Amino acid sequence: MAAVTSASPFARASPKMIDAAAAAASGRPLKLLTLLLVVQGDRVLLGMKKRGFGMGKYNGYGGKVEAGETVLEGALRELHEEAGIKATDATPRGRMLFEFRGEETVMDVRVFSASAFEGEPTESEEMTTEWFGVDKLPFDRMWADDRHWFPILLDGGFFRGYFEFEKDKIVDGVLERTADADTALKAFGASK
Numbered sequence: 443m444a445a446v447t448s449a450s451p452f453a454r455a456s457p458k459m460i461d462a463a464a465a466a467a468s469g470r471p472l473k474l475l476t477l478l479l480v481v482q483g484d485r486v487l488l489g490m491k492k493r494g495f496g497m498g499k500y501n502g503y504g505g506k507v508e509a510g511e512t513v514l515e516g517a518l519r520e521l522h523e524e525a526g527i528k529a530t531d532a533t534p535r536g537r538m539l540f541e542f543r544g545e546e547t548v549m550d551v552r553v554f555s556a557s558a559f560e561g562e563p564t565e566s567e568e569m570t571t572e573w574f575g576v577d578k579l580p581f582d583r584m585w586a587d588d589r590h591w592f593p594i595l596l597d598g599g600f601f602r603g604y605f606e607f608e609k610d611k612i613v614d615g616v617l618e619r620t621a622d623a624d625t626a627l628k629a630f631g632a633s634k
């Protein structure tokens with residue numbers, strides 16, 4: 443399992459590097475977003491984004507956390523709105539900061555996974571619903587960071603990272619497997 447993760451050029455991050463990357467973003471506005479991956483046995487539910495940010499890419503389900511809801515509630519609501527299902531065992535797995543060159547706001551993405559749900563995956567106006575085998579994930583049609591942290595997610599682990607993008611290409615990044623979800627969350631001084 444370590445071999446999978448260390449294959450990533452970003453996996454050599456020390457906590458110090460992560461903190462330095464986070465400090466680079468401190469003081470900048472963070473946009474709180476969720477991302478929920480439904481992983482059932484050896485298959486993963488992904489949706490192709492049909493509009494807006496990330497259009498044309500496959501991803502898990504998620505979006506902005508609304509006022510008055512917790513991050514988990516936001517993650518569950520987005521999954522339901524976009525894929526028509528209710529996850530019953532969603533659990534936090536990681537935290538990723540994404541910076542886009544030329545943009546002030548840094549995306550603060552809270553990653554969850556779930557394996558159980560109620561309902562049938564149903565395509566929405568925003569996303570399709572498609573199952574992919576864990577060894578056939580469409581990484582070349584996903585966000586470039588995904589191939590680096592998916593192995594940790596599929597392996598049952600927790601992670602935190604920071605990636606800088608120029609359009610949709612990675613220009614810099616650090617990624618670290620953490621001992622638990624709390625460590626991943628508190629990494630960048632999460633307030634909620």
Ligand SMILES: Nc1[nH]c(=O)nc2c1ncn2[C@H]1C[C@H](O)[C@@H](COP(=O)(O)OP(=O)(O)OP(=O)(O)O)O1
Binds near residue numbers: 496
């Ligand atoms: N580099 C990245 N890698 C990744 O795997 N997911 C990313 C990502 N950058 C953003 N995301 C996810 C987080 C979130 O689930 C989604 C963006 O949220 P939204 O779809 O809500 O954005 P939109 O600007 O389209 O919002 P709405 O206009 O409210 O639909 O993309």
